[in-house]
Amino acid sequence: AQKVTQAQTEISVVEKEDVTLDCVYETRDTTYYLFWYKQPPSGELVFLIRRNSFDEQNEISGRYSWNFQKSTSSFNFTITASQVVDSAVYFCALSEAGSNDYKLSFGAGTTVTVRA
Amino acid sequence: NAGVTQTPKFQVLKTGQSMTLQCAQDMNHEYMSWYRQDPGMGLRLIHYSVGAGITDQGEVPNGYNVSRSTTEDFPLRLLSAAPSQTSVYFCASSRPPSMEQYFGPGTRLTVT
Numbered sequence: 001a002q003k004v005t006q007a008q009t010e011i012s013v014v015e016k017e018d019v020t021l022d023c024v025y026e027t028r029d030t031t032y033y034l035f036w037y038k039q040p041p042s043g044e045l046v047f048l049i050r051r052n053s054f055d056e057q058n059e060i061s062g063r064y065s066w067n068f069q070k071s072t073s074s075f076n077f078t079i080t081a082s083q084v085v086d087s088a089v090y091f092c093a094l095s096e097a098g099s100n101d102y103k104l105s106f107g108a109g110t111t112v113t114v115r116a
Numbered sequence: 117n118a119g120v121t122q123t124p125k126f127q128v129l130k131t132g133q134s135m136t137l138q139c140a141q142d143m144n145h146e147y148m149s150w151y152r153q154d155p156g157m158g159l160r161l162i163h164y165s166v167g168a169g170i171t172d173q174g175e176v177p178n179g180y181n182v183s184r185s186t187t188e189d190f191p192l193r194l195l196s197a198a199p200s201q202t203s204v205y206f207c208a209s210s211r212p213p214s215m216e217q218y219f220g221p222g223t224r225l226t227v228t
Contacts, residue, residue, distance in 0.1 A: 035216060035217075037219075043204070043221070043222055043224075044219065044220075044221050044222065045206060045208075045219035045222075046219075047216045047217070047218060047219075050215065050216045091158075091159075100172070101161060101164050101172065101174055102147060102149075102164065102166075102210075103149070103161040103164065103174060103175070104151075104159070104161075104208075104217060106158045106159045107158065108156075108158050109158065
């Protein structure tokens with residue numbers, strides 16, 4: 001079963017628009033960790049944020065903000081006032097404390113294209 | 117710090133050849149892992165290690181071997197390359213395992 005679902009395959013916006021990426025996860029563990037990674041066209045995977053299941057405090061970091069809601073098993077990510085450099089594939093990922101391999105279960109990714 | 121480094125960046129192999137993908141990290145991270153990224157399949161865990169001398173299989177280990185003789189290095193060996201192993205391979209590390217994993221730049225492998 002898919003543990004992380006990113007329903008949006010592609011999003012295209014004009015520069016300065018806000019973009020919200022949806023992420024829904026599934027786990028039976030009470031302790032788990034959620035992540036967002038960015039993969040720009042150059043191909044590397046860049047860590048953006050980590051949240052543990054006991055920390056529902058939402059955060060704003062510059063133009064990025066995150067909304068973690070355990071009640072709906074969602075961990076959404078918003079880019080405010082998007083820029084062309086934000087164009088990338090964004091991955092949501094889950095790591096479950098109950099697993100022995102600590103693997104990151106990735107969603108399929110959302111491709112964000114920001115047009116000038 | 118160089119972070120996580122991988123070599124080579126690109127590689128073309130013929131079916132049946134073997135090779136080793138190198139991965140090194142200079143952050144003294146305990147946990148290291150190898151993923152492959154395929155279109156439509158996302159990233160999948162191949163092998164992982166929670167410390168020097170300890171390795172274990174991930175979800176897609178067939179056709180690959182790993183070893184962890186030092187904290188810094190975690191090479192991935194393809195035993196007999198097959199076209200199905202054409203992929204982009206990423207090495208990652210973290211300390212401890214539940215923390216964020218930092219990825220290397222990736223190796224794009226083509227098997228003909």
